[in-house]
Amino acid sequence: MKIARFLTLLMASTLLFGCNTMKSSGLVTPENVTQLFGSKWNLSKLMSNGTAVDLSKGKPAFMEFNQENSRVSGSLGCNNFTGGYKFEEGKLKFGPLASTKMMCRDMAVENALSKALNDVTDVKLKSGKLELFNGSNLLASFTK
Numbered sequence: 001m002k003i004a005r006f007l008t009l010l011m012a013s014t015l016l017f018g019c020n021t022m023k024s025s026g027l028v029t030p031e032n033v034t035q036l037f038g039s040k041w042n043l044s045k046l047m048s049n050g051t052a053v054d055l056s057k058g059k060p061a062f063m064e065f066n067q068e069n070s071r072v073s074g075s076l077g078c079n080n081f082t083g084g085y086k087f088e089e090g091k092l093k094f095g096p097l098a099s100t101k102m103m104c105r106d107m108a109v110e111n112a113l114s115k116a117l118n119d120v121t122d123v124k125l126k127s128g129k130l131e132l133f134n135g136s137n138l139l140a141s142f143t144k
Contacts, residue, residue, distance in 0.1 A: 028092045028125050036065040036092075041130050041142035043077075048112040050137075057106040061113055063142065072097075076113050078104035092123040116140045 028036075043061035046053040055061070055077075063074030065085065072094065073082040079102050084095030094117055104110060116132055116139035124131045130142040 028087065028123050032125055033087055033092070034067075035125055036130070037067040039144045040064050041074075041144060043109075043113065043140060044129075044143045045138070045141035046109060046112050046116065047138055047140065048108075048115070053108055053112045055109060058104060058109050061109055077109035078102060078107065079110060081114070081117075091121075094118075094120060113140060 041063050043055060046055060046061075058077040059075055061075050061077040063072055063081075065072050070084055070086060071082060072085045073080070075081070076099060079100040081097050081099040083097035086093050086095070097114075097117055099114065116134075119134045119139060120132045121135060122133040124133065128144045132139045132141075
């Protein structure tokens with residue numbers, strides 16, 4: 001009887017603390033996904049092959065999420081882009097993205113951000129910061 005109570009308490013505490021850890025992890029959830037909408041997310045950090053990309057060249061890169069049609073659009077630093085997104089299995093997934101094809105003087109931000117958006121596997125949203133990851137590797141960070 002004591003073992004059954006112990007196991008019940010152990011399972012209950014695991015569920016309780018496990019849920020609290022998940023809620024504070026910054027993962028995009030049905031509860032916080034609405035924070036994506038109605039804001040312009042400005043690129044604040046961009047990584048390429050483990051190295052920070054200089055964001056001072058070109059136009060500021062950004063993205064905006066449209067809740068009504070499940071579309072994302074913005075600037076890659078030179079060209080504009082648009083595409084779909086969906087919230088599925090606890091993850092935010094980008095669909096195929098299309099962009100304009102202007103040639104710009106410096107394409108470093110453009111190329112790195114385009115690659116990052118295609119390589120995203122995980123997204124975290126916490127305290128006005130949107131972070132895109134491939135596994136545990138930070139690809140890009142955006143702020144409102």
